[in-house]
Amino acid sequence: MRLKFYLIIFFLFFILNLIYSNTVFIESIIIEDKKLIGNFYGNIIENRIYIPIVTLPNIFFNAKIELSGSEKMLKIHFNNNSVSIKLEEHWNNKNDVIVPIKAISQMLGMNVTWEKNKKTLVFKKEKNKPINSDFNFDDIVNIVKKYSTHYQIDYRLILAVIKKESSFRQNCVSPAGAIGIMQLMPKTAEYLNVNPYILEDNIKGGVKYLREMIDKYTKEIKNNIFNNFLLVERDILTLSLAAYNAGPGNVRKYQGIPPFPETQNYVTKVYEYYNSYKNN
Numbered sequence: 001m002r003l004k005f006y007l008i009i010f011f012l013f014f015i016l017n018l019i020y021s022n023t024v025f026i027e028s029i030i031i032e033d034k035k036l037i038g039n040f041y042g043n044i045i046e047n048r049i050y051i052p053i054v055t056l057p058n059i060f061f062n063a064k065i066e067l068s069g070s071e072k073m074l075k076i077h078f079n080n081n082s083v084s085i086k087l088e089e090h091w092n093n094k095n096d097v098i099v100p101i102k103a104i105s106q107m108l109g110m111n112v113t114w115e116k117n118k119k120t121l122v123f124k125k126e127k128n129k130p131i132n133s134d135f136n137f138d139d140i141v142n143i144v145k146k147y148s149t150h151y152q153i154d155y156r157l158i159l160a161v162i163k164k165e166s167s168f169r170q171n172c173v174s175p176a177g178a179i180g181i182m183q184l185m186p187k188t189a190e191y192l193n194v195n196p197y198i199l200e201d202n203i204k205g206g207v208k209y210l211r212e213m214i215d216k217y218t219k220e221i222k223n224n225i226f227n228n229f230l231l232v233e234r235d236i237l238t239l240s241l242a243a244y245n246a247g248p249g250n251v252r253k254y255q256g257i258p259p260f261p262e263t264q265n266y267v268t269k270v271y272e273y274y275n276s277y278k279n280n
Contacts, residue, residue, distance in 0.1 A: 030122045140168060140181070143203050151211040157237070158207055160273035161244065164266060165206075170199045182206025213240035216248065226255060241267045 110123045141159070148155035165183040166172035178185050180202035189196040194205035217239040221231050229235040242250075242257045245266040250258040257264055 028118070028120045030120060137168060140199070140203070143200050144207070147204050147207040151207050153207060153211060153214070154274075156277035157270075157274050158203075158210070159277055160270045161206070161210065161241070162203075163273045164269050170202065184209075210240060210244060213243045213248065216240075217243070217251075225252075228256060238267060241270050 113122045113124075114120075115122060140162070141155075144158045144162070145155045148158055162168055162181055166181050168181065170181045172181070172183070173179060174183055176185070179189065179196040181199060182202050182205065184192070184194070184196040184202060184205050186196070188209065189202075189205055192205040192208055194201040194208075196202050196205065214236055217226070217229075217236050218231070220226060221229050221236060221239075226235075226239065229239060238257065239251055242263055246258045246260060246263040250260075250263075257267055
């Protein structure tokens with residue numbers, strides 16, 4: 001019994017040590033050879049930077065910071081540009097925000113490295129990776145209509161997906177690293193042979209992927225892989241939207257919309273926006 005107790009204590013100590021061994025305080029931040037030293041008492045845990053909101057303007061070029069609780073978005077304005085970060089609900093509160101290193105790299109168009117021995121974050125510009133500003137809504141609609149015709153998807157459905165994914169922000173970056181107006185993951189963008197940092201490419205890739213999902217579930221419903229779904233447009237779109245959000249693997253695993261609140265809300269909101277666009 002005593003041996004079991006000691007083994008549990010040892011196991012707990014091992015887990016805590018594993019967690020906190022990667023937890024360090026940021027002593028300085030270097031942005032393009034400019035060294036910032038001050039109250040940057042965020043820390044790094046599993047490649048995420050925990051930074052108090054009040055210090056963000058100092059880190060991001062004295063930028064203007066906007067935190068929208070309703071949209072769960074952090075918007076940073078700097079150098080006549082603006083970028084947006086999608087935040088998970090548990091990643092922000094009144095005092096601080098948690099930002100993945102990957103998201104900072106993508107939204108600033110910079111490589112971010114952590115020099116552990118110096119406890120220093122180093123930001124360096126990446127070549128050929130422009131920081132895109134938000135685009136005119138009419139420009140977005142025109143591009144959407146172009147690819148909706150090519151891939152034979154109602155353009156209003158694509159607009160609904162975009163509304164839910166990024167609120168029409170091309171420079172939106174998710175905590176998981178999804179990029180742009182249709183929130184393409186880097187590997188997905190590579191598979192689709194598009195550059196997610198370019199507005200038209202991002203839309204083209206997102207619409208192409210949605211078309212692939214529609215074709216996939218049309219075939220699979222027809223082959224009775226999903227017993228609770230009929231070969232009708234609504235059921236095909238439901239599975240396609242769920243796959244766009246949670247991945248086709250999860251849709252297959254759960255034989256429909258996965259039981260994830262995020263995905264269930266995603267499908268509901270896309271339909272809500274879709275109906276709104278159709279009625280206007």
